[in-house]
Amino acid sequence: MASSISPVIDWDILTWIRQITNLPIVIKGIQCVEDAVVAYKHGVQGIVLSNHGGRSQDTAQSPILTLLEIRKFAPELIDSEMQIFVDGGIRRGTDVLKAIALGADAVGLGRPFLFSLSAGYGENGVRRMVALLRQEIEANMVLLGVTNLKELRPEMINASRLERHLIGSVRL
Numbered sequence: 299m300a301s302s303i304s305p306v307i308d309w310d311i312l313t314w315i316r317q318i319t320n321l322p323i324v325i326k327g328i329q330c331v332e333d334a335v336v337a338y339k340h341g342v343q344g345i346v347l348s349n350h351g352g353r354s355q356d357t358a359q360s361p362i363l364t365l366l367e368i369r370k371f372a373p374e375l376i377d378s379e380m381q382i383f384v385d386g387g388i389r390r391g392t393d394v395l396k397a398i399a400l401g402a403d404a405v406g407l408g409r410p411f412l413f414s415l416s417a418g419y420g421e422n423g424v425r426r427m428v429a430l431l432r433q434e435i436e437a438n439m440v441l442l443g444v445t446n447l448k449e450l451r452p453e454m455i456n457a458s459r460l461e462r463h464l465i466g467s468v469r470l
């Protein structure tokens with residue numbers, strides 16, 4: 299495992315990446331508000347709050363908690379020019395709506411696609427999964443009284459129990 303992690307990669311690598319491409323730069327695997335702020339200061343176009351589905355490090359912080367951390371300690375990043383994506387544990391339409399209401403521009407899903415492909419369901423399984431997710435998103439938008447994702451607001455979410463898990467030692 300250690301051999302697959304380069305010891306020479308640091309934030310300066312962004313300068314080099316900028317020189318070789320005009321494509322948007324999106325950094326995946328942001329797990330704390332401090333790194334989100336550093337990414338923002340480096341002018342990247344997007345970040346993916348992700349613990350890689352919890353596969354890399356046992357007990358790593360969930361990305362939705364990182365989003366709450368950003369809301370609390372660096373709210374200027376929300377709705378800034380830098381897009382914020384969230385993945386890890388998104389399973390239901392309500393998960394999508396919660397992340398977007400709390401400030402995510404979009405969410406990603408990994409294993410749900412993998413699981414719906416397996417057991418012989420193939421492409422039909424994936425189509426069914428996407429249809430179910432869409433159905434859940436639309437049904438819950440109706441229940442929330444919104445017709446557009448842009449109308450989602452943080453006040454619609456009761457995150458108070460989760461907020462108790464926010465770290466108290468942020469240094470920015």
Ligand SMILES: Cc1cc2nc3c(=O)[nH]c(=O)nc-3n(C[C@H](O)[C@H](O)[C@H](O)COP(=O)(O)O)c2cc1C
Nearest residue numbers: 326348349350351385386387388406407408409410
């Ligand atoms: C089989 C598998 C392999 C993965 N490989 C990588 C990888 O090489 N690099 C990476 O950043 N994330 C990797 N991920 C994490 C996904 O990109 C994504 O962050 C994660 O699956 C999202 O969480 P979810 O599966 O709970 O939806 C992998 C996930 C799975 C299931």
